[in-house]
Amino acid sequence: MNSCYPSEGKVLTEVDQLMILILNNKIKSSHLDPLLTYLYPTMMYYYNHDIEYTETIKWFVAVGQLLKGKYEMWEVTWDQQSTDAFIYETQKYLPEHRLNRKAFLLQEKRNTNTLQEYLTQLLEHYSRLLVIRIDLQYQVKYSGQISVSDFEMHMKVLRERMSNQKSCFRALEGFAWSLEQGYKQTDKHDSKGSLHCHLLLLYDGSKKDNGYCVGRSVGEKWVSITDGQGSYFNCNDPKYFNQFKEEGTLGIEMTRRKDSDKVQNTINTASYLTTKKDKYEQRLKAKLPNMRTFGHGTYRNTKRRGLPPIAN
Structure with missing residues (x-):
């Protein structure tokens, strides 16, 4: 640059x-x-x-x-x-402009509906899921050097690692992600133009039970993928999530199927990926052709109990 x-x-x-x-x-x-x-x-x-x-x-x-x-x-x-x-x-x-903004918000509403349906299916299937929320970004000193091509390359590697389900992604049963670009400048930090990803991960609660450690491992994996340029915020740090626990709105950490309030909190927390008030302002201003800015896993799997095989 x-x-x-x-x-x-x-x-x-x-x-x-x-x-x-x-x-x-x-x-x-x-x-x-x-x-x-x-x-x-x-x-x-x-x-x-x-x-x-x-x-x-x-x-x-x-x-x-x-x-x-x-x-x-x-x-x-x-x-x-x-x-x-x-x-x-x-x-x-x-x-x-008005038509485009309306179309964007309608698409975000559709994304919200499909995400909520996906999470409901997962939460109804598993007796308990460990829910991780982590924000993936770049260190301030490097953020100005990161192009949208770099960002897409890093995200592609991350998604491949998630699909392989090795190391910190072992026992991963569901996920959702949303790409954004910062637009604010504060006294503490200038995030204007910074590229980042909001990531939601759901692990089999019978195999993973420490949200803070899992979140930290995923964050360190991101730092490794970005050759040390990346940084992260682990929402599963008790210093952060205790305020929501006290309010009764905590949607991350262990979510049990029989706890209907916690299940709803988890769905509400996940909806943050698509329903933020400033979502339009934080949309990516530049993309590679066919680049996706939102995605989640697919629930239907013939290995899951009770599901009929998919016809050829």
Whole structure:
């Protein structure tokens, strides 16, 4: 990465945020000049025709090329007239933006329904399941260097390790994952543009019973997969989950089929992967072709008791 430019993920996130402000008529043209002067050449520096961008990124590039395409990116200047034109051309996409956002939220609702159905089947089948929730991310000093291609490669390796069910994935009976991109900047940590995965794992409770240790092992596996660049947050640390235990809302750790309240808490906890209020803002701004951002295991298995064989 060229040190003259901020990270690609941060640029993509800032472009997305800016476009949403313009589409919703929440920014003055006088404030747009310095933002376009900073973002347009940076976005064009990173733009890659082999990557699938979210609609706001595509519109930003399209409008910029319409107005400034005859110039080299380092020659582009923005004045009052050109920023007014940028706003005018961008707002033409408002109807499409509303439709796309609605479609995204509908898809997340479908994801929620299929995830809840999947978990209900698992929780009804096993007498007890050890539920692990872990957030997989990257160390701050490396996060700006991680491309979406790197992220997908790391996730592919992780999913293969889960399928093989060896080492820390032994006795794994179910899983779900969701990929996101941070969009906030706080005093403590700038997560804007950072790529991360929310991961839910369900182990046979008759074979695994220590959630903290399992979560730590999975986290260390992620660090290994990422060649030391990764980091993780283990939600099965008692320092974190005790607050939910006291409130009676704990959905991780051991969940027993006969405990209907805990079963419901587990389903509610899993739904965090698809129902967060800021899910749209945290969607990936760039993807590889055919890259999935959500997935879960398949329950139907002829080895499970009581299930008829699948017809050929």
